[in-house]
Amino acid sequence: MRKAYGPVYVNGEKVQVYVDGEKVQVYVDGSCTNNGNAANAQAGSGVVFGPGNWRNVAVRVPGEQTNNRGEAFAALQAILACDVHKHLEIFSDSEFVIRSLTHWLATRVSTGWGEAAQGDLFDDIVWLIRRRPAPVSLRKVKAHSGNAHDDGADALAKQGAA
Structure with missing residues (x-):
C-alpha cells in the first residue's frame, strides 16, 4: 500500500508519524x-473494534444495496472511527475490498x-x-x-441490513 498511497513528507523530509506504534485492530463485514434483487435488497455494514467497544456499529448502507457495498462501507466506517494517529489494521473477509484497495x-x-x-x-477511503x-x-x-x-x-452487518 505504501506504493499506492505514497510516503508522508514534512518540510520536504520523509517521515513515519504515529503514536508509539500503537495498533488498532478492527473487523469489518x-x-x-x-x-442481486435491486427492488428488495437491503445492505448493512458491521464494524467491531472489540467486545463491548463503544465504536462497534451496525449501520444501513446508503445508495446501492449490495453485499459488496456493505463490505466497502464497513471499511469506510472503520477508518472514520479510528484515531488518525494510530496504526489501523482492518480485517475483512471480502476479497473484493482487499483487492480494490491493493x-x-x-x-x-x-x-x-x-x-x-x-x-x-473507495474514492473516499x-x-x-x-x-x-x-x-x-x-x-x-x-x-x-x-x-x-x-x-x-x-x-452487526446482518443487523444493519434488517
Whole structure:
C-alpha cells in the first residue's frame, strides 16, 4: 500500500508519524438480504473494534444495496472511527475490498474510479488513508471460520441490513 498511497513528507523530509506504534485492530463485514434483487435488497455494514467497544456499529448502507457495498462501507466506517494517529489494521473477509484497495488500486487511482463498482466509497477511503499520518493495513480473514471478531462484524452487518 505504501506504493499506492505514497510516503508522508514534512518540510520536504520523509517521515513515519504515529503514536508509539500503537495498533488498532478492527473487523469489518457487509451483508445484503436479497442481494442481486435491486427492488428488495437491503445492505448493512458491521464494524467491531472489540467486545463491548463503544465504536462497534451496525449501520444501513446508503445508495446501492449490495453485499459488496456493505463490505466497502464497513471499511469506510472503520477508518472514520479510528484515531488518525494510530496504526489501523482492518480485517475483512471480502476479497473484493482487499483487492480494490491493493491490487486494483494503481489503475483506479490513475484512471479514476469512474464506473467501478463502489467507486464512490473507495474514492473516499483512499482520500482518508492518504491524509492519515499513521499507516493502514489490510488483512484478509476467512469468513465464518469461528473468529469471534469476524463473526461479530458479520452479525452487526446482518443487523444493519434488517
